[in-house]
Amino acid sequence: MASATSRPPIRVAVTGAAGNIGYAAIFRLASGAVFGPDQPVALNLIEVGPGLDALKGVVMELEDAAFPLLADVVATGDLDAGFRDADWCLLIGAVPRKAGMERKDLLGINGRIFVGQGEAIGRSAKPGVRVLVVGNPCNTNALIALRAGKLRPENVFAMTRLDENRAKAMLAAKAGVHVSAVRRVGIWGNHSSTQFPAFAHATLGGRPATAAIPDHAWLRDTFVPAVQQRGAAVIKARGASSAASAANAALDTLRSLHFPTPEGDWHSVAVLSKGDYGVKPGILFGYPVRTKADGSWEIVQGLELDAFAREKVALTEQELLEERATAAEALGVAL
Numbered sequence: 001m002a003s004a005t006s007r008p009p010i011r012v013a014v015t016g017a018a019g020n021i022g023y024a025a026i027f028r029l030a031s032g033a034v035f036g037p038d039q040p041v042a043l044n045l046i047e048v049g050p051g052l053d054a055l056k057g058v059v060m061e062l063e064d065a066a067f068p069l070l071a072d073v074v075a076t077g078d079l080d081a082g083f084r085d086a087d088w089c090l091l092i093g094a095v096p097r098k099a100g101m102e103r104k105d106l107l108g109i110n111g112r113i114f115v116g117q118g119e120a121i122g123r124s125a126k127p128g129v130r131v132l133v134v135g136n137p138c139n140t141n142a143l144i145a146l147r148a149g150k151l152r153p154e155n156v157f158a159m160t161r162l163d164e165n166r167a168k169a170m171l172a173a174k175a176g177v178h179v180s181a182v183r184r185v186g187i188w189g190n191h192s193s194t195q196f197p198a199f200a201h202a203t204l205g206g207r208p209a210t211a212a213i214p215d216h217a218w219l220r221d222t223f224v225p226a227v228q229q230r231g232a233a234v235i236k237a238r239g240a241s242s243a244a245s246a247a248n249a250a251l252d253t254l255r256s257l258h259f260p261t262p263e264g265d266w267h268s269v270a271v272l273s274k275g276d277y278g279v280k281p282g283i284l285f286g287y288p289v290r291t292k293a294d295g296s297w298e299i300v301q302g303l304e305l306d307a308f309a310r311e312k313v314a315l316t317e318q319e320l321l322e323e324r325a326t327a328a329e330a331l332g333v334a335l
């Protein structure tokens with residue numbers, strides 16, 4: 001397939017491409033919604049088992065969409081073919097937790113998947129490949145892939161953007177402003193019910209959230225748990241986990257890491273901790289991050305964490321340390 005413009009395509013590998021999130025993500029990737037209207041995109045779509053049959057239909061639909069920017073499509077069950085020459089890997093496919101399954105079982109089952117994927121990315125993707133893990137438990141899966149593939153730590157991310165978007169929507173609704181007026185919401189820690197959506201640094205239409213929302217008990221006791229439990233609330237209402245909003249957040253993350261962050265703002269993503277804000281090194285920890293003009297990124301520095309925030313950060317840090325230990329034991333490797 002020849003592309004409409006002469007720029008080389010950005011090649012994005014997507015696992016779980018025929019699943020709910022994958023299906024919602026790839027058409028927007030192909031349309032130019034992430035990398036812009038002048039940037040061709042190539043898609044490497046990776047599936048397993050029955051997903052491989054469904055993927056044939058997804059490829060037919062991609063053809064039928066006649067995207068001018070879509071330069072190439074590879075559909076495969078082979079990890080090396082799937083990750084070959086990838087600039088970005090979007091790791092969505094994972095085994096969901098089933099009734100009776102312990103967290104340790106899930107970490108073991110998915111851990112093995114992410115060992116294999118990390119190794120294949122290390123062998124077959126471009127050396128500077130960037131990896132975003134969505135499949136849960138995404139922070140620890142990302143750590144496993146990073147270690148297995150000996151990937152560059154600055155290039156491996158786990159998704160906390162859906163939590164940020166949820167938090168922004170809730171703050172906007174409470175204050176009666178449009179969601180686009182909300183900035184500087186950082187999700188700290190794990191993408192789980194221990195995450196900490198830090199409201200103290202947020203602004204609404206330029207005003208501190210704590211001024212725009214004077215009900216600070218609501219911020220602490222209603223807002224924080226509501227963001228933490230939003231995924232469960234969607235499952236209860238929809239009978240299935242968030243998919244379109246999760247795909248949207250994954251694409252927001254790619255865009256925010258690809259383009260410089262607007263002045264005075266930041267975005268949330270989990271990165272390998274090196275001790276910033278006193279968090280133990282060696283876990284994928286959600287932080288507020290800024291992307292620089294040269295494409296590199298930095299953790300936002302100098303934010304004040306009060307006693308409430310420090311307690312929440314410590315809780316989610318503790319959970320990630322435990323997840324790492326459990327996964328290391330289940331896989332029989334050091335992480």
Ligand code: NAX
Nearest residue numbers: 015016018019020021047048051093094134135136159246
């Ligand atoms: P689906 O079950 O609809 O799709 C998953 C797809 O992955 C299936 O088509 C399956 O065949 C494929 N798959 C499974 N193992 C694979 C492997 N080893 N290689 C390639 N493909 C594989 O789930 P979906 O709703 O798309 O959710 C995917 C993952 O996202 C789950 O782990 C889910 O928990 C996680 N989520 C993460 C979120 C986040 O914010 N980080 C939020 C949404 C979502 O819960």
